[in-house]
Amino acid sequence: MHHHHSHATVKHTHKPPVRRKLINTILMHLHDTELWASHLPRVPKNLSLLALFGFALGAASFSGLVPDSNLLKFSGLGLGILLVLPAILAGLFAVRKWRYASRIRNQIFDSLALRGDEKVLDVGCGSGLLLNGAAMRLTTGKATGIDIWSPHSGGGNLELLWKNARAEGVADKIEFREADARNMPFDDAAFDVVLSSGALHHISHNFDAHERAVREMVRVLKPGGKIAIWDITHMIEATASKMKSLGVECEVKPTTSDLYAVYISSP
Ligand SMILES: C[S@@+](CC[C@H](N)C(=O)[O-])C[C@H]1O[C@@H](n2cnc3c(N)ncnc32)[C@H](O)[C@@H]1O
Known part of the structure; x- marks a missing residue:
């Protein structure tokens, strides 16, 4: 039991360098996005455009625009959903981050009075x-x-x-x-x-x-x-x-x- 615990601790504090490097690189680039930097929730423009395109693709697949093929219809819908997803995830992240930050902000100003x-x-x-x-x-x-x-x-x-x-x-x-x-x-x-x-x-x-x-x-x-x-x-x-x-x-x-x-x- 004890042995297992200390082993887990060691594993946690010594992440493989490659993984740590990757996490640091992702974090560094995330810091440079508006999604991360803005305290008000803001979804980056390119993600919104991608979502718009995905939505249009999904809708078009089920309109009369494409040949009447289920394969085409459902692959169009699938691709459309995939393109919409990043904007939705970014939006959820931004709103959660904003809720948390504004709660702390209120606490700070309540105590400063x-x-x-x-x-x-x-x-x-x-x-x-x-x-x-x-x-x-x-x-x-x-x-x-x-x-x-x-x-x-x-x-x-x-x-x-x-x-x-x-x-x-x-x-x-x-x-x-x-x-x-x-x-x-x-x-x-x-x-x-x-x-x-x-x-x-x-x-x-x-x-x-x-x-x-x-x-x-x-x-x-x-x-x-x-x-x-x-x-x-x-x-x-x-x-x-x-x-x-x-x-x-x-x-x-x-x-x-x-x-x-x-x-x-x-x-
Ligand atoms: C993580 S952001 C925090 C921004 C904001 N206060 C917030 O809570 O959302 C850190 C900020 O510190 C700024 N910064 C870093 N070094 C600084 C320095 N030497 N003087 C002034 N600002 C600095 C960065 O440019 C960046 O805008």
């Missing part, structure tokens, strides 16, 4: 999950996003950011600066709230980058301001201990996923 007049910063804002979430809860305040659109980081692009901002009705409450988290173009104590989601594990490819990004977040925060970060659990733990050493009180909250946790500072 914004007044509405704050200056908010979202570090590595990507397609605007927290940036737009903040803007929706602001009245006279302003939400600023920074990003460097680093490749394979799953943040999308400037066009997607504004498309999502318009879709969420916050285009007039946000602003964007192309800027690096490790060296922010802002004065000390410029923001009431500093946010970040899913960005630190892309920024922190080395110890120095993590250190610099966390120091910058604390530097631009007003005394008594609040920080909220949602990321991979080990990244949250490293960030929480760094923030504590910089004198920022904090709380780590697990999410419904083992992999992710939320860090919230309390003044």
Whole structure:
């Protein structure tokens, strides 16, 4: 029994290099798609076109357009279904991802309890999950996003950011600066709230980058301001201990996923 268990553990942590390489390559390319990068559900255009074509093919097979052959009819229908499937799977994935992210986003803003007049910063804002979430809860305040659109980081692009901002009705409450988290173009104590989601594990490819990004977040925060970060659990733990050493009180909250946790500072 015990032997069996440890064997399984070893097998799990030492995946064959080829398989791991393949998974990493797929993940890397997935990060570059709108499907992955957009927090609002968006099915890529080429998948939608493929589905449209598949639907037309299926329909045509059963119209008078093709010779009256069952073989032709059913192979046309089969091929049509195959072509529609990727768009359906992508759509299901996008909607599930959005539901999960918006639930965490609501939890974050419930605990922050914004007044509405704050200056908010979202570090590595990507397609605007927290940036737009903040803007929706602001009245006279302003939400600023920074990003460097680093490749394979799953943040999308400037066009997607504004498309999502318009879709969420916050285009007039946000602003964007192309800027690096490790060296922010802002004065000390410029923001009431500093946010970040899913960005630190892309920024922190080395110890120095993590250190610099966390120091910058604390530097631009007003005394008594609040920080909220949602990321991979080990990244949250490293960030929480760094923030504590910089004198920022904090709380780590697990999410419904083992992999992710939320860090919230309390003044
Ligand atoms: C996984 S995306 C997260 C996007 C968004 N916050 C969300 O939760 O959907 C990570 C983002 O961090 C950005 N990023 C990576 N390194 C950065 C750096 N040094 N400075 C600013 N942004 C960075 C990437 O360009 C990417 O947009």
